[in-house]
Amino acid sequence: MAEQEPTVIEIGDGAAIPKPEDRGLLSAWWIAFVGTIGLIVILPMVKPDPYADILRFIPDGILVTFKVTIMSISLAMVIGLLTGLGRISKNRFINLMASLYVEVIRGVPLLVQLFYIYFALGRFVRVPDIVAAVIAMSVCYGAYMGEVFRAGIKSIDFGQTEASLSLGFNQRQTMTYVILPQAWRTILPPVGNEFIALLKDTSLVSILAVSDILRRGREYASESFNYFETYTMIALIYLLITLVLSKLISNMEHRLSHYERR
Amino acid sequence: MAEQEPTVIEIGDGAAIPKPEDRGLLSAWWIAFVGTIGLIVILPMVKPDPYADILRFIPDGILVTFKVTIMSISLAMVIGLLTGLGRISKNRFINLMASLYVEVIRGVPLLVQLFYIYFALGRFVRVPDIVAAVIAMSVCYGAYMGEVFRAGIKSIDFGQTEASLSLGFNQRQTMTYVILPQAWRTILPPVGNEFIALLKDTSLVSILAVSDILRRGREYASESFNYFETYTMIALIYLLITLVLSKLISNMEHRLSHYERR
Amino acid sequence: MNAAEPIIQIKNINKTFGTFKALDDVSLDVSVGERVVVLGPSGSGKSTLLRAINRLETIDSGTIIVDGRNLYDPSQDINRIRMELGMVFQSFNLFRHMTVLENLTLAPIKLKKMPKSQAEELGLKLLDKVGIREKADWYPVQLSGGQQQRVAIARALAMEPKIMLFDEPTSALDPEMIGEVLDVMINLAREGMTMVVVTHEMGFAREVADKVVFMDEGKIVEMAPPDRFFENPEHKRTRKFLEQIL
């Protein structure tokens, strides 16, 4: 009796990295890109009040957004690597701890985690808000990264490990010299995805009074009452950033594939 | 020269639906589940002030969260179906519009979209908060759902379409009677994922003063000043809900597979 | 319509994929009750010709008239014409989410608005005819290939088509199952169904064909009754093909 493996669909965490074969999104990318830049340039010219004002108000928020994103993704990758290793560990306790971490983090909304870690941290240690925000984002994304690393490591043929061990490398060296450098290639696309998703999610830290793009915009809007125009501009800026990032990441992927293709 | 297809890793939008083969997460599921229930029961008993108070304060927020989630997912599925059909449409214009919609929505943080749709909608039509929240969530998740539907439809062998057309069904009938009922099976797991992700993301509507779980918690905290305890309870409640939902969905998947397996 | 007029009239049709000419000025008439078998090497355009007949493949030029109706006349509803044409595919293409009986009744119920009970009666009768009535409530994945193909034939017949098109109905089957499908087709031929069959089964061609068509490189090279075709083929290319295959 024929049994067919059911197809698995997984949709990423919201980044729109166009794949070369995806023609629809590719040309949509161009239109979106040109349209976004066009609006960002034209709106302030046509209607300088408030659009030009908004553009003047927001830039330091962009810096904060990037700062939080880059610090968070770096920390999240460290946590993710450890979690990923924990999830494939044969040590039952470590394995369980890593799994539990993933399970709990995935089960709680990021915003709740942000509040929680922010306040909980505040109770026990005195850290600046931006550090608290970075820690909260990293703890959350570390769980997702853990799954990415786990899948990446598992995608490497076990023969690589055996060859490395038989040369005299220990488990840790094998991971460092042989498995991770190869897993990196498999991991890059989802990491790129997570990076963009994280950048977007940093908008949540605006609620913790970190002056990112969104916070800056809200401050402007609350004084000028130009809600509609401010949020239009904010959305355009985010869109521009993610469009550019997704293109960069997709290009990087192509370059990193050298030892597979050339 | 050997060329190897690079492995693709995709990590879902945060739901933790344990797959039967994933032993680590499965037992982690049980521990998390028992632990969560344990804490929800024990904390109010050991320290009724504030935990029991919090438990009394939050329940109607849970209802609101579910209401928003269910309405949003329903609407998002309608939008997603149309978007998915648009993305596979041969009509270049429809295809481009659908792709553009997906591209733009994916490029803007949900929170920004929420604010934007909330304020933009407010300018042109007068709708209650909760409706604005549902519309915003649906517009956002519709884009993701669109990709889910597209992948689901594309996973169905083209022979099914040809067989249907050759019987005399038109394109629409073919979609309705033949493709979608089959695609549904492939689509269910990611839809389950999106459902849980959406439920978690409804926490964002608390910012619009929709009285969901998180809003209720914030209200309680802002009056009682028990931030830490309140957020502990909120996190536990979300965790319990997502743990139960992920289990339900994973069971449902098993049952829906009848025509593939029996 | 004149009764003597062919039920399928194909005139000078052409079809290119990119730069590749899949059909090259093909003309073919099929009369009511006639059984045409199409032979030819792989890639010669047999499937393309068959699929052109119910417009699963659109042609670039030429005309195709089925049962008096031009396939490319915008005033004609292609879906109505397709109801007259049953088609059976190499890969069966049963609807995987439906039981065997549901596969058979879907089109009559939805397209002919036949009451469910009547459609089921018809379906069971057809399952009888193809010899697997007992599988009515099974799902396609639970059946063997030969059984699936017989269901596919029954499904096509449920719309009571005037013409049946078969595209290598037995090539995806294990040898033990080919016979059971061919038997069904032979019975159908005996009952007088108009049939166009692409196949590599020479025995079948000899036994039931009124006319054998041989295609190569998108052209109809030879067209003859089976006796003459197999015993005394005119063309060099036909002879070479027969040598290889027999």
Place this chain on the structure above:
Amino acid sequence: MNAAEPIIQIKNINKTFGTFKALDDVSLDVSVGERVVVLGPSGSGKSTLLRAINRLETIDSGTIIVDGRNLYDPSQDINRIRMELGMVFQSFNLFRHMTVLENLTLAPIKLKKMPKSQAEELGLKLLDKVGIREKADWYPVQLSGGQQQRVAIARALAMEPKIMLFDEPTSALDPEMIGEVLDVMINLAREGMTMVVVTHEMGFAREVADKVVFMDEGKIVEMAPPDRFFENPEHKRTRKFLEQIL
């Protein structure tokens, strides 16, 4: 260590997978410079035995002493023992992200703290030896299977092991490439390397083996010099195996 003492001493080892006995009370000694070829039907435990020698597979009972060191003595560093044992796999297992030369130099640089230049010199010398010095900067995917396997041998040799273990080094290769790998192995044997080789290449076994070991169902059934083994095998099972394979 006594020079006359075998460099590999395997005593009464057992290994079960679940309920399946993969090694059943196996004992085997290998002297310095000796070439042992292991034969046997699929599933007889050849690979398991070989992998037990460098503890890629842990055994359930028995002892294995390599170069005077007990593999299961907790005071022994298994990684140091493995450096003495070069291993070549059926599936090459070259590090895909490194060039050929990097594959060769990684272990000497990281494990022996050899300066990079010296490691590269050694690497190039070894590539010369296996006849593909010109591919030093290529990536594994760009090489043929035979070339990859020769690199894999060179990689193992770069650690200057005392013993080389081969697990069907030519079974994944197209026939044209088997020769080039066997040549390298024969040269190695001529230079006096201690070798344990699982293979189905009878010609190789005849030519280089000092001792042929025949396994079946996890047991060593027969052990003899190649002449006697091939011409005059003692056991029925050995004869049957040879009949099938020759």
Place this chain on the structure above:
Amino acid sequence: ETTIVFATDATWPPMEFINSDKELVGYSIDYMTAAGKEAGFKPVFKNTAWDGIFAGLAAGKYDAICSSVSITEERKKAMDFSEPYFTVRQALIVRKDEPVKSLADLKGKKVGGQIGTTGYFAIKAAKGVVPKSYDEIGLAMEDLNVGRIDAVVCDDPVAANYAMIKYKDTLKIASVIETGTVENYGIAVRKGNKKVLDLINKGIRAVKAKGIDEELKKKWIGQ
């Protein structure tokens, strides 16, 4: 009887907040309820996030805002205000152990306030301090408490509520900020919505005339 829908951001105790029975309560709430009784309208309070409360008014989501809105020149351009119903001053809150007396002592330090409030505007107007805006004043207080920021500026009744109840062991009111102008709360309505404004003004006048406002002050603020 007319119904007037008031938006209120119920995170501003004791003026307007949610009590443990999930009821919207507070000084402003009682005040408007009393005003309604006097002027003959029925107030309905709608909990609304502060951030966007003015946008909602413009969009017609409600008729008025009763949420401790100070009457400012900027705001007057965007909406109309009722007669003042409460006079506030901006209070500077710091940790108990700090010798800070005024905003001038906080050069280079972070000072928090709620986004879009007059308190926050006062911080921004002060030279040399680093302003930080919060969604809710409670979040700012908590951050002050744990040391992420060094002071908070907000309306004095709210400041008193926080510094004397919840954080009485750790926070104190350092001073009242003199801005040179009198700051009053008013009910905001959409520009030109005279009908609603008149009703509300009528109610406010009646409440003042009967001295109900003094009772309410006693009840909620303890003055």
